[in-house]
Amino acid sequence: MTKILKKDTLSDISGTKVVRMVISAADIAKKAMPGQFVALMVDDRGERVPLTVVEADRSSGSITIIFQEAGFTTRLLGRMNPGESLYAIVGPLGHATEIKDYGKVIIVGGGVGIAEIYPVAKALKASGNRVTTILGARAKDLLILEDELKAVSDIFLVATDDGSYGIKGFTTDILDKELQKDKYGLVYSVGPIPMMKRTAAVTAKYGVRTIVSLNAIMVDATGMCGCCRVTVGGKTLFSCVDGPEFDANQVDWDELTKRNRIYDSKEKHICNLSKM
């Protein structure tokens, strides 16, 4: 259990890597469904961080996680190599995505959020949906899982900030056009908060059901601390046990944005200290 079996780098722009790891975790692999996540600790002094289960291989008893080396713990995790073991991993956590035939669906992924939409896109495709995938990244080189997502999409579209691939602009520019053209049963989106917030604003115009998976800060990730509380439809809910998926148009995005910055100065401090 918890042994790293495989590791590869999906993108690396000036040292900011997006890393994929396959980890031995038979009990979690047996149960994990699209939309669920694990909480892990790199070592015995580590933080507990939540990461989406991107793939669960029941036969080999392993799960795949994908993370961007964005902060101290993800950088520490990125230094781990195959053969080494993580201190702890627990899951599967959170509710699974409701997978059914919605007819036509649009999946919107941005940045490392693309990793999180992949299992959902795959499952929606398998259950008969016509899947339109819209991916966004700063530049072409930062786009991850392109082939994997193409394979499960009927329509595949890309937006980059610099225009190096697909259209120059935002995923929401494409989304708006697609929603004008056709009727959709569901929009599913994971990415940076500004992107999800814009997605919600666009889909609200068309009244399309829109689900987002939130990346709130967590500690135990089992409903015991309330660190990940979010306001959804005026009610306080816990991302870990009530989510991580919520109705995009009900989420208090400004509160989430602020709460996700609670430890920015501490994060800077620990990164500086350890020169990471």
Place this chain on the structure above:
Amino acid sequence: MQPEQNVKTARKEPVKVREQDAARRSSCFDEVVLGYSEEEALQEAARCIQCKNPACIEGCPVNIDIKRFIYHLANKDYKSAYFTIREKNDFPSICGRVCPAEYQCRKTCVFTKKGSPYASEKAINIHFLERFVGDYGMKNNLEISTQKNPKLSKYKVAVVGSGPAGVCCAGELARQGIKVTIFEALHKPGGVLRYGIPPFRLPREILDFELDCLKKLGVEIAENYIVGKAKGLDELLAEGYDAVFLGLGAGVPTFLGIKGENLCNIYSANEFLTRVNLMSAYKFPEYHTPVNIGKSIIVIGGGNTAMDAARAALRIQKMQGLAPDTSIVYRRTEVELPARRLEIEHAKEEGVKFRFLVQPEEFTGDEAGFVKKLRCLECKLGEPDASGRRRPIAIPGSEFSLDCDMAVLAIGLLANQVLTRVTPQLKTDKYSDVVVDRDTMETSIGAVYAGGDIVGGEGTVIEAMGMAKKASKAIIDRLLKK
């Protein structure tokens, strides 16, 4: 020396327990209460008059034969004292430290004035004696008596949760030779003893020692394992566990429901204490989990959790070179504080301030979303409510504001619902607590038992153990009948 002689020579004044100096201890997480020396324990034990009808035993949720253990102790037969306690309680070093004895055995002690809300000072310091005896057993590696029953060795039982109820039930069963596996969701066992109670009240070496004893009995502990997620209750039973005990705990924090409660740096007590106790955030950045500490900290609530949170927060303020400024805000007065009297005294000595008769109304913050002020109303006490305590009534127009750049809400916990949510056959009540047969602690699912806070709502460590013991007896009866 015979106890009869003790009575004659009994010191009238209770022996004060040695403690670390308040100024020193409030800058670190070392244990506050140092406990009795042998001599002090003997002096205090000699105060016990060995009542013919000892009411203290009735006051103990697991009915430790207090009279007898104190008798052995007074006669310097520490071994017998230890085994007397262990007949009823597997964790004397823990309970001796965390039991609210002034509401239990000490309250029913003959030296407590009738009708007083908690133990009189004169009541025998039973908890400190228990701690002395427990620590004696620990230091001297006294072997735990096992009564392995060959008829039971073929059975296996799953225990869900490694808090007070879970470990107690596991210990009882393992001692009879039953194979026990405990499933724990977190990465370390102990439940609330680990994530809730700070090391300055319960040092981690004590907790680890008592858990190691359990492992020596053959109990296996599977950490990072959530029953209800990685495996369902039905699967455990199908895998051949002959019974399951649920010690799920009351792990879900409640919030006040007032405006501004989700501002940054407002923590539930569970979050704050989990960061500090389980994740060692007070040692950040050596440990990687951060916790933010304010200049003006407000803790809302009046129970042990509020005291723990306030004392931990004040310690970290001092450790970070800040002027200590931590206040407990409570709607009633000092008499109604539900916390242990010792914790209240300790909090005061360490510099925690108390604001009584204050009702929180709204948190306000800055543009970045961080809390800055707590708007409050003054209260007065009205008629007693259902809990028997006088109800606080807010006084209109009495509004005022307190500086508050960090807050901890310690206002109670609800049932952990991770397992019950996915197990509809498991009957729960309106509080989401698991419904049990009060005689056997069996749930609505056959061979599945429950105890601790998941049954009774928030209670004490020893109450949870009392329920776990009852369940373990019923489980043993069930297996013997098989």
